[in-house]
Amino acid sequence: MYDFLTTYSTQLGKTIAIIVILVLLQFILKQAAHKVGKRTEINITRTRLMFKYINILILLIAFFLFSFAWGMDLGDLSLIFSSTFAVIGVALFAIWSILSNITSGIIMFFSFPYRIGDKIKIHDKxxxxxxxxxxxxxxxLHLRTDDGELTTYPNNLILQKAVTLVQKDVYLDEGKDSL
Incomplete structure (x- = not known):
């Protein structure tokens, strides 16, 4: 054990520093997402979805930094990443629509002017x-029509179409009528 610690002391020190930095970065990013969600009154489930994206980002950064800390050459790392991205690129081309919807979901988290409970009109010809x-x-998005019909509408299309706010927070207005 002592031989291991003396032989790899530099790598272990870098590993500990990377872990501390990434934990702090993750904490800061999650706090920022939480503040944005709270300030703009975004549903907590959408904020938790952002937390998952932050975790994935931190894991990718950790893999990259740990590879350097433990002595992987830039050439070796570029070979691994280029091979991986070639395979992922082919797969992503096949599922570009799904990725487009996920990206739109992230954009909507930060800048979508409508909230759950709002009645909207999508101007699609x-x-x-x-x-x-x-x-x-x-x-x-899950949209409920006046007929009670549930419609799912892709996130990437909601950002491409004109949308009008018909009524703000329908659920609150329904609750007022029942009192």
Whole structure:
């Protein structure tokens, strides 16, 4: 054990420093996402989704930094990443629509002007929709029409279409009527 500690003391020191820095970075990013979610009154489930994305980002950064700390050459690392990204690139091309919806979900977390409970009208020439936002997920919105029909609408399309706010927070207004 002593031989291991003396032989790899530099790498162990770098590893500990990387862990401390990444834990702090993760804490800061999660606090920022939480503050944005709280300030803009975003549903906690959407904020937790951002936490998952932050965790994935931290894991990717950790892999990259640990590789350097333990002596992997830049050439070796570039070979691994280029091979991985080639495979991922082919796979992502096949599922670009899903990634587009996830990216749109992230954008909507920070700048979507409508909230759960708002009644909106989507101006789509092929299929106009007027419905209440029931939930905002990673891939799509759940919209409930006046007929009670549940419609899922992709996040990437909601950012491409014109949307009008018909009524703010329908659920609160319904609760007032029942009192």
């Amino acid at each position: 092929d299929m106009p929709i007027e419905a209440v936002i029931e939930d905002i997920r990673a891939f799509h």
